[in-house]
Amino acid sequence: MVLLPLSVPSVGGVLFGAGLLDEYGFGRSRFGLSDASMARVAETSIRASGAPWELKASVAAIGRWLGAAPAP
Secondary structure (H helix, E strand, O other), X not given: OOOOOOOOOOOHHHHHOOOHHHHHHHHHHOOOOOXXXXXXXXXXXXXXXXXXXXXXXOHHHHHHHHXXXXXX
16 A cells, blocks of 8 residues: 555635635545544645744644544
């Protein structure tokens, strides 16, 4: 199995009328992504973004959220 990094671009609202939260909602409703999968997508999106390094350091908060999230 080959795992490829996946990110959610924030240009969806401009191009398709769907905002960033809508895009993540599609990941859950249309593709059945779990909390862990959604967290990995969010981490990859932040790392691949052009955001300043200080903001990219906030990726650790996603892991803390995942650890605190209730089981489905």
